[in-house]
Amino acid sequence: MLVNKSLRRLLQLVPGKKRFGAYRFLPFFFLLGGAMEWFMINVRVGRETFYDVYRRKRSERLYQARMDKTEC
Numbered sequence: 134m135l136v137n138k139s140l141r142r143l144l145q146l147v148p149g150k151k152r153f154g155a156y157r158f159l160p161f162f163f164l165l166g167g168a169m170e171w172f173m174i175n176v177r178v179g180r181e182t183f184y185d186v187y188r189r190k191r192s193e194r195l196y197q198a199r200m201d202k203t204e205c
Contacts, residue, residue: 149157173183181189 147157153159176182
């Protein structure tokens with residue numbers, strides 16, 4: 134329960150409760166999303182980033198679809 138009270142207290146410190154309600158947290162989520170996007174673009178895990186994997190998988194799917202189309 135101590136964590137719950139501490140979290141509730143921390144959330145009460147964010148200004149704009151009366152005017153914006155739950156939307157007062159929107160800037161934090163916007164920054165969190167931007168940080169996550171930056172991480173996925175720039176941070177390499179092993180030898181590749183998230184987008185390297187995405188591009189490779191997409192090209193593999195396109196190649197497979199092309200091969201399936203030519204077989205029929």
